[in-house]
Structure formats: structure tokens, C-alpha cells
Amino acid sequence: MLRITKQTDYGIVLLSHMAAEPERLFNAPELAEAAGLPLPTVSKILKMLARDGLLDSHRGAKGGYCLVSAPEEISVAEIIFSLEGPIAMTECIDDGPGECQQEGSCPLQANWQLINTAVRQALQGISLRQMAGPMGPQLVQLASRSAHSSLQP
Numbered sequence: 056m057l058r059i060t061k062q063t064d065y066g067i068v069l070l071s072h073m074a075a076e077p078e079r080l081f082n083a084p085e086l087a088e089a090a091g092l093p094l095p096t097v098s099k100i101l102k103m104l105a106r107d108g109l110l111d112s113h114r115g116a117k118g119g120y121c122l123v124s125a126p127e128e129i130s131v132a133e134i135i136f137s138l139e140g141p142i143a144m145t146e147c148i149d150d151g152p153g154e155c156q157q158e159g160s161c162p163l164q165a166n167w168q169l170i171n172t173a174v175r176q177a178l179q180g181i182s183l184r185q186m187a188g189p190m191g192p193q194l195v196q197l198a199s200r201s202a203h204s205s206l207q208p
Contacts, residue, residue: 063138065092066100067186070109070134074126074187080119100138107137126187132178142178144171 068090073081087097101120105112109129110120122129135142145167 057144059135060139062096062100063135065090065096066104066138067131067134067183068092069097069100070104070122070126070129070183071187073110073120073122074183077122077126080113080117080121082119086120104134104137109133109137122183126184127182129183130179131181131183131186132175134183135178142171142175144174 069086069092072086072089073079083098083101084094086092086101087094090097101110101112104110105120109123111123112118112120132142
């Protein structure tokens, strides 16, 4: 089963809440309460998102966090990358060249790279604005079946 971590799920929830009022500063306690999440978890996620440039952090009594870019300019792929690292379907995609013991003889590596690219592109095509809004008819248009006929038996 392919899953994102709870941390990333929570990060998308927090960012979606912020996307409703993108110009506003949000503090960790209010976001924790709004999302029903523990404050330490929310604080950790906000710091990670700020470290990777998705949020701006403002110190002081009236400080907080705000989105660096408009919600339509932030992709789900960027959020996942910030909270989990590179998007990789298998370890041979995640590791650098020479890291996989089967690299020279694996007949599936190119196909896994094709799948990984499709997943990454799909996630890059979904914005925070789309995630924060009501679900439309379809968030992302996947490639037609005939385009990937080389993967069919």
C-alpha cells in the first residue's frame, strides 16, 4: 500500500486551513485547535515547512506563519517533498546510482522510473488551492491508457 505519513497528511490539512486566508498570519496554537491536532506536532510541521520555504515565520507577540506563495502556486508534490523528502515509489528510485544491488540486472527499473515520474507529475499538477477547495470533477488528468501500453502485459 502506498501512503503518505501522518505528518504529511497533517501538513496538508494545516496548509489547506491557511490557504483559506493566504494573507493572514496563523500561530501554532490556533492551527492546532482548528485542526484538532497536538500542538507539538503542529509546531514541528510548521517549522519544517518554514525551513523549506513554503511558509514565512514571523516572530513576536503578533507573529505567526503565513504562506510564501499563493495557494495555487504550491503543489502537493512540494509539500510532500518538504515533509518526507523525494518522492520515490521504490528504493531503487530513491537511492542514487550504484546503491541498488540489482541495478545492473533488474528488468523493471525503467518501468518503476516511468511510474515514479507519472506519480510525481500528478502530484505536481495538484495545487494547495485545489486541495483546500471543494473537490471538483477531477483533480488531475492522468495520461491516457494507450500512452502507457508498454506497461500492459
